[in-house]
Amino acid sequence: MSQQERERRVHAVLQAARRLSDPRDPLGIEARRALPGATGLSGASVELSLVRHLETSVTSDDLGKLVTRAGSAPRVHVVLSANVFTGVVRAVALAVAAAPSVMVRPSSREAVLAPLLLRAITELGKEARFELIPTLEPAPGDHVHVYGRRETIAAIRVGCPADVTVRGHGPGFGIAVVDGATSEAALLAESLSWDIVPFDQRGCLSPRLAFVEGSRDDAERFASRLAVELDQREKEVPRGALSEEERRDRSLYRRTLQAVGQCHDGVASTVGLDLDPRAMFLPPTGRHLHVVRVASADEMERLLVPYRGAITCIGVTEKSSLAARFATLLPGARILPIGNMQRPPLDGPVDLREMV
């Protein structure tokens, strides 16, 4: 395929995605009806995801990068994960940019959006059609893009013939870095809450940790403000149901922070604050953020050591002086503005760690 042809196929996918994003389009209506049950997210959360996080456009610069990063293969097989349902658009866009023939295996838990996207592409008469498959049967030379847990990726890698290229997009999480002395703490807290809410924090870009570089007062102010903002978000975009495992971990996280530092228990969310961190605590998914105060970037770096390979993105402010440092420390992580951590440019896979 030529570069132009690859780009045209990506545009076709995005044009189809616009139909799913549109609440008046029959396919958009169908998506809104089926997705809450399939994902466990609330209706408002599904709506937010379809309108704000489903990718429907791309700049030419980003498109060029996406096509380059997609690589080239005779066939691409895509194995989708559940929960972050909007990921299907980027996954299919990457696949159709790489190969003329694309097979997609939806998650057994969320098998809604991929078929709808296929219908949209087909009804638009576009060339970027793909095939929905129940089982994976790659042939020599094919590429397999796997989204999901490490065990899933490892199992598929083992099961594929040696001359099949498996590209795994595994789990991860995001962190946010806030300058405690900022005069915009309230605004940042609001912006960060909008990064936490989508997909009930189950996305690989979802922030789970935040560093406040500054005084204890700065950290306390930011944490309490964030708790207020998350409570406000709960009124606008209610959280869906938590699994028993998530509920257990939430209880334990809250109790731990009540002992270790401060715990702001919201209606559905929790903001934990550790003012004297000895180590980091990765809180459970389901809208919980662990905030730590650090006195310096060096301390932050020390605390992040055990998590380095797991961080997919870093939310920073525009004026952050730390972006360059993170680019060196975590070369695979995306550096994104707080408030847009869940809206990375469509320039390749969401998770760029394997590209490093």
Next chain:
Amino acid sequence: MNRDREERAELHARVRAFIDASEKGETPAESFDALGLAIARHQAEHVPAYRRLVAHRNEHPRDAASVRQLPAVPTDAFRLTRIAAHPPSDDAALFRTSGTMSGTPGEHALSTTATYQAAALAWGRWALFFDAPAAMTAIALTPPRAHPLGNSSLHFMIQLFATEFARAVRYLQPWPDRLVDAAEFVEACATASRAAEPVIVMGASFAFVQVLDALGDERLALPEGSRIMHTGGFKGRSREVAPDELLSRMATTFAIPESAVVGEYGMTELSSQLYEGTLRAARGLPAPSARHGVFVAPPWLHVVAVDADKLRPVSEGEIGILRFEDLANVDSALVVQTADRGRCRGSTVELLGRLAGAPPRGCSLAVEELMGRP
């Protein structure tokens, strides 16, 4: 400071008296709740983390009528902050977790090891050494305590057992690429067998898996009366093996009855342990359970399953996550909350695995995945 030390020392002495009386089958001079609440009041005053917890929850021990009403400290707190009623300068021991879950080990500081030892020896005698063989050889799949890896409570306990109950002990040092050298292990078993004395082999379950994998079909018949004590999960340090399979392979390889393979359940954050009652029951001694996978707690350790949302006790026999009320934890946290699932009946705990059918967390990361644990 001296008054604090005296109060702590007195509490330790009272707990050891409780353990001693329990082991002798006597009624302790004070009840579990009376002693537990005294310890909790001490901790609410002297352990900053516990003071914060009871203040946040407005659940002070002085207002509680029983230990069951006290808030528990989750095990993760031991990783994030120091949980101790005494300053680091008074540490007599500092046990560390493996740190496999998070990269940062949890720490359990003791101002004295006397109470830990009393608890470990008393319940070890109950489950493993009740027949007190006159001469016994111990093989420890752990380094001795002086080793850099020897700061775990398990290593301390194994060394304690070896010192107390065995005529001779062989510690098998970990190698850079493996926990135990199989040839060294074979040689240790052969030497012990030549002495024709019962042998106790002690170690973590993952160390046994590595040894058994290395041995393959080889048999190392141990003398009559021999036994095995193993503990813990696999922590990503060996392949996962189903409990039944591990049990069967241990019994077959060492030519001992399955009842002589005794599982221990303990954790760094506790000072007391639980055991399977299989060996006792096989010898006709009373035991609340004779089943593998069901662990028996000593009288100074109460275990209760709690619900996932409020951490409140569920009815006996219902599944919940396990809360431990350990009188021997004088220096740290009397009540410890774990994430482990289980079912409690009387003094027994049936350990259960991960939540069945727990949905994946999407592509966000679970701590277990982060550290490569299943």
